[in-house]
Structure formats: structure tokens, C-alpha cells
Amino acid sequence: MRVSVLGSGSSGNCTHITTKSTCILVDLGFGLRSLERRLYQAKLHKAKVDAILLTHGHTDHVSGVLPFLSRHQVPVFMNQGTREEVLELQSIDRWESFGTNSPFSVGDLQVEAFTVSHDAAEPVGFRFSAQGICGTLVTDLGELTAQVMRKLSGCDWLILESNHDEEMLKIGPYPWHVKQRVLSKFGHLSNQKLSAFLTHHFDGQATHIFLAHLSRQNNDPKIALDNASNALSRHFPLFAKSCKLHLTHQGKPSIVLDL
Ligand SMILES: [Zn+2]
Numbered sequence: 001m002r003v004s005v006l007g008s009g010s011s012g013n014c015t016h017i018t019t020k021s022t023c024i025l026v027d028l029g030f031g032l033r034s035l036e037r038r039l040y041q042a043k044l045h046k047a048k049v050d051a052i053l054l055t056h057g058h059t060d061h062v063s064g065v066l067p068f069l070s071r072h073q074v075p076v077f078m079n080q081g082t083r084e085e086v087l088e089l090q091s092i093d094r095w096e097s098f099g100t101n102s103p104f105s106v107g108d109l110q111v112e113a114f115t116v117s118h119d120a121a122e123p124v125g126f127r128f129s130a131q132g133i134c135g136t137l138v139t140d141l142g143e144l145t146a147q148v149m150r151k152l153s154g155c156d157w158l159i160l161e162s163n164h165d166e167e168m169l170k171i172g173p174y175p176w177h178v179k180q181r182v183l184s185k186f187g188h189l190s191n192q193k194l195s196a197f198l199t200h201h202f203d204g205q206a207t208h209i210f211l212a213h214l215s216r217q218n219n220d221p222k223i224a225l226d227n228a229s230n231a232l233s234r235h236f237p238l239f240a241k242s243c244k245l246h247l248t249h250q251g252k253p254s255i256v257l258d259l
């Protein structure tokens, strides 16, 4: 399985996952030219995309879907809530509905969508497995519930939100009501909440963790990385080095993980 986060953050999200015979995009929050540039940078441009899967209906996750469909005829997998949430998605012909919390497959990729706590109609995270490799992608969530943490166990790779530093957000430029929204359990996961998970609940299985959806205003990649790395060392002082942390970026692709 190959995984690359092509872009991550409030200006556009997209993750590229390929297996032996299937290639999908999870979310698409930027335009065609930007997507093509990133695919080229990551040397993934030769893989033909088979489907797009959507986590929720916020613009930074869906704005590139229709432009992509104007060029490529692929099905879009989304749940009923997300379809109803975004008017423009209702015109899509090739819509494949999935039920939140029931497994489905796309080619040889098994997928499980599970509920996350976020201020969208029916937001989900995804757990993927194929050829004995398993990984979970979860961003845009205000808290890690027990159910979400179960989906994060037994994985080879994880894409986890590390949206903001709580102190930077509090003293930062956002209006008060936006700060309240981001910090709420329907908002975004902070470095501190991610650290608490890594120290107290992470099962230590995943050998690669991507830090995703970093805020440009209220976070700093170095701070996010230090936080996660310190949290891992607290939990697994001897094994922390066997788990690699990877940053994701707003403007360019992450590394391509090949497992
Ligand atoms: Zn988002």
C-alpha cells in the first residue's frame, strides 16, 4: 500500500492511496492543476484514480471534486449526510453511498467509515486495509472518542490531526467565537490532545504517523512535531524511534509511504 497526503490544512485536503490494483483519493479540496502538480511532485501521476472518497462536506475537502469529475469519470463515495450537506454534490451522477460504521470496499481496498465529532452533517474517518496492511485516516475532529481510538489500534500507519497549539490559538488572531469552535469537541484536534492520545492510548503498532491539518495561524510544524515526538518518548522510551513521524503540508505533498 502506498500513501501520500497530497495537501492538508484549511485551504485544501487530499490523500492519495494506492494498492496493487486500486487507486483512490480521500477528499479533494483543491483544483485540477494543483492536484496534477502535486501528483507529479510525488511521482504518482501515472496511477489512474478509480474513486474519490469523502470524509465530510466542508469546502476544504470537496471544492475540487466537480472540476476533477469534469475530466475524469470516477465514482464518488460519500454518505447521505455529506451528499445532503453540499448542494453541488447532489448533481453528481456516479454517487456511491456508504453507511457510516458499515464496511465497504473499493476494488481490493477494504474500507470502514466511522463517526467523528466535528461540526459537519455526517463526518467520518476511514480505516483502510489491503494485502495485510492497515491504516486509519482521521482529521477534522474535536475529540478522540473511545470508538475512534479503537479504529486507531492495530494499524501500520496513521494520519492524525494535529491542528493547533492551544496556547497559540488562545492568543492568536481568530475572533473569539471561532476560537471557541476550533477548541470545542466539534472542532479540531490540538497538538495537546494528540499528545495525550500518543502518551496514554496509542498501542505502538503503527510505524508511521502523519501529522495532518496543521493550522498556519495557530500552529508551527516544529512545535507539532516536537509535541508528538515527546509524547511518543514518554510512552515508549525504548521504541519511540521505531515510529516515524511525518509532517504534511498545505502546499506540497508529504513523503510517499510504501508499505
Ligand atoms: Zn478540514
Ligand SMILES: [Zn+2]
Residues within 6 Å of the ligand: 056, 058, 118, 120, 140
Ligand atoms: Zn471540516
